[in-house]
Amino acid sequence: MNRIYELMFIVRPDMTDEDLDKLISTLQTVVPASGGTVKSVDKMGKRRLAYAVRRFHDGIYVLMVVEGGGPAILELERRLRVTEPVIKFLTVRVDEEQKRLDKIKKLRESKKKMSAQPAPAPEPSVAAPAPEAPTTV
Numbered sequence: 001m002n003r004i005y006e007l008m009f010i011v012r013p014d015m016t017d018e019d020l021d022k023l024i025s026t027l028q029t030v031v032p033a034s035g036g037t038v039k040s041v042d043k044m045g046k047r048r049l050a051y052a053v054r055r056f057h058d059g060i061y062v063l064m065v066v067e068g069g070g071p072a073i074l075e076l077e078r079r080l081r082v083t084e085p086v087i088k089f090l091t092v093r094v095d096e097e098q099k100r101l102d103k104i105k106k107l108r109e110s111k112k113k114m115s116a117q118p119a120p121a122p123e124p125s126v127a128a129p130a131p132e133a134p135t136t137v
Contacts, residue, residue, distance in 0.1 A: 004039070004098065005066045005073055009080055009089035010059035013046055020060060023083065027064065027076060034075045036068020053087045 011020060020043070028038050044061035053059070066072065073091055080089045 001069055002036070002067050003069065003093055004095040005068070006092045006094050007064040007066055007073075007076060007080075007089065008092075009062055009064075010049070010053070010087050011062065011085045012087060013056060013058040013060060015060060015085050019085070020062070023085065024062065024064075027079065030075055030079060031066055031068060031072050034068065034072035036066055036072030039065040039067055041065075056087055059087060 011023070015023075024041055024043075028041070031038050040063075042063040044063060046058055046060050049057055049059050066076070077089070077091060080086045
């Protein structure tokens with residue numbers, strides 16, 4: 001079963017661009033071998049960390065979107081765990097969230113269509129004659 005995952009990892013700030021590209025290409029070759037596909041890779045650049053990790057205060061962030069099953073993700077995480085320049089990583093499954101957002105979007109669209117339709121005009125009501133008061137003689 002193919003699912004969509006976001007894999008964010010942070011590498012050492014002193015890593016060169018050539019080494020980073022080599023690491024990314026290595027990870028990209030692992031995914032198809034495990035039965036998955038890499039949707040996109042986004043190098044987000046060097047950023048400040050919220051707290052020191054392995055005595056580093058900065059890191060280079062990389063976001064990889066992967067579609068595949070469990071074996072592909074397990075192999076990616078195993079490789080990230082043993083790769084020395086990687087100081088932190090996190091994998092998040094996003095396909096369930098995407099389904100939920102699509103459902104909400106569809107619901108909003110249907111509500112928008114209903115509100116765009118003109119409201120039916122009220123029918124003119126025929127006033128019934130008022131009952132006359134009884135007369136006593």
